Amino acid sequence: MQMEALECGAASLAMILAYHGKWLPLEQVRSDCGVSRDGSKASSIAKAGRSYGLEVKAHRYGVDEVKENVTYPAIIHWNFNHFVVLCGFTKNAAVINDPARGTINVTMEEFDHSFTGVCIEFTPGENFEKGGKPESVFKFLKDRLANTTASVIFVMITAALVAFVGLVTPVFARIFTDQILPGHNMHWLEMLLVAMLFTAIFRMIVGFLNEIYLYRIKGKLAIVSNASFMWHMLHLPMDFYAQRMVGDLAGRQKLNDQIAETLIAKYVLVETKAPEGYVRSEKEESVIFAYEDGNTKEIEITKELTNERIPTGGYSNSPKTEDDTNIWLPFFLLLLSVGGIAGIIWYTKRKNHD
Known part of the structure; x- marks a missing residue:
């Protein structure tokens, strides 16, 4: 994806290249294609x-010629401002791998309207590796x-316990x-109500x-990604910025939070500590990466935090405290609940006996 x-x-x-078995970083392919702020040419x-x-x-084909003569996958020019990969045709649609949207099926009417006629075919040669x-x-x-690791295990255990409670609830309904x-x-009614x-x-x-x-x-994932991104950006050569728009670079910053949102959970990051291995303030204060106020605030935050450069190799805030999560807490809560229910049942029986 672009x-x-x-x-x-x-x-x-x-x-x-990936289809033919050669996996290269997009940055390397971009450099070899000579991509500038004006994009790239078919040549x-x-x-x-x-x-x-x-x-x-390279050919200039009509729609019928593309269906009959092209070896797939091939690159075609799209809407006079875009390149996409043509993967083939179904009965009533064209299969397009769009770098901006992923694999999609477009109707033949849309294909005829968007295809400009430029088609580039690629086949492995003798020197291809x-x-x-x-x-x-x-x-x-x-x-x-x-x-x-402990936090991840803790989340998995608590999620399993929540699922288990969901399975127990219908049992209560059946008993009733x-x-x-x-x-x-x-x-049984009193005991059932207490258990519920x-x-x-x-x-x-x-x-x-x-x-x-x-x-x-999620907060750790977002902060580590943002800190790594900012540190990497500050060490890139000027040629990198000369080939890119400011809006594209700002958009990449926001992607870090979106990635964390997708991989972990649909929550909003509010505040967390700066990770070791990237940036840290002298007072170990909490850090908030705010994008809404623009690049100026981001640069000020970075300057405040880069008082000390810490060697990369770890993401924790302190080498002495890797993770303070108590993974036994759910089991303690379970035992506490069982003990409470047993105590109430015992008290009820004793009261009835007296």
């Missing part, structure tokens, strides 16, 4: 493809969530319907703790 509006040609070529894409060992053929491998989202999570409502075991009460309390507490630690994990 990261910027002008990378469609480079992203399309990267897709072609530059073809030249870059030949440099990778592909045999390239396969290599590389796709980026793994699990590696991304592993790097960003270092030293949070089959045993108490017909009048067979009326003495403590189950509801337990569900509320565990659900609350689950959300709290989801906040922590």
Whole structure:
């Protein structure tokens, strides 16, 4: 997928290379395609493809000629301002891999309207070499969530307990319907109500703790990504900025929060501590990356935090406190609830006996 509006040609070529077994970073393909603030030309894409060992053929085709003659996948020019990958045709639609939207099916009417006639075919040549491998989202999570194993385990346990409570609730309804409502075991009613009460309390507490630690994990992921991004941006050469629009760079910053939102949970990051390995203030104060006020505020925050550069290699706030999560807390709450129910039942029986 393209990261910027002008990378469609480079992203399309990267897709072609990946299809033939050669995985390259988009930044490298972008550089080889000569992408500038004006985008890239079809001739530059073809030249870059030949440099990778592909045999390239450029044509100007009509719709019928594309369906009959083109070897898929191929890059086509779209709406006079975009490059996409044509993967083939179905009975009534064209299959397009759009670097901006992903794989889509477009009607033949839309294809006829949007296709400009420029088509570039790619086939592996004698000098083509396969290599590389796709980026793994699990590696991304592993790097960003270092030293949070206990928190992740805690969230998994609390989620399992919440699911278990959801399975127990219908059992209460069945006991009430089959045993108490017909009048067979009326003495069960008090115990059932007590059990339902403590189950509801337990569900509320565990659900609350689950959300709290989801906040922590998502906050850590967002802050580490933002800090890493800002530190990387400040060390890039001027050529990088000369080829890009300011809006595209600002959009990348917001993607860090969106990635954390997607991977962890649908919550809003409010505040968390700056991660070790990137930036830290002298007073270890809390950090908030606010995008709404523009680049000026972001730069001021960065200057305040970069009083001390800490060697990369860890994401925790302190090497002595990797994670203070108590993964036994849900089990303690469960035992507490069971003990409370047992105590009330014992007290009720004793009162009835007296």
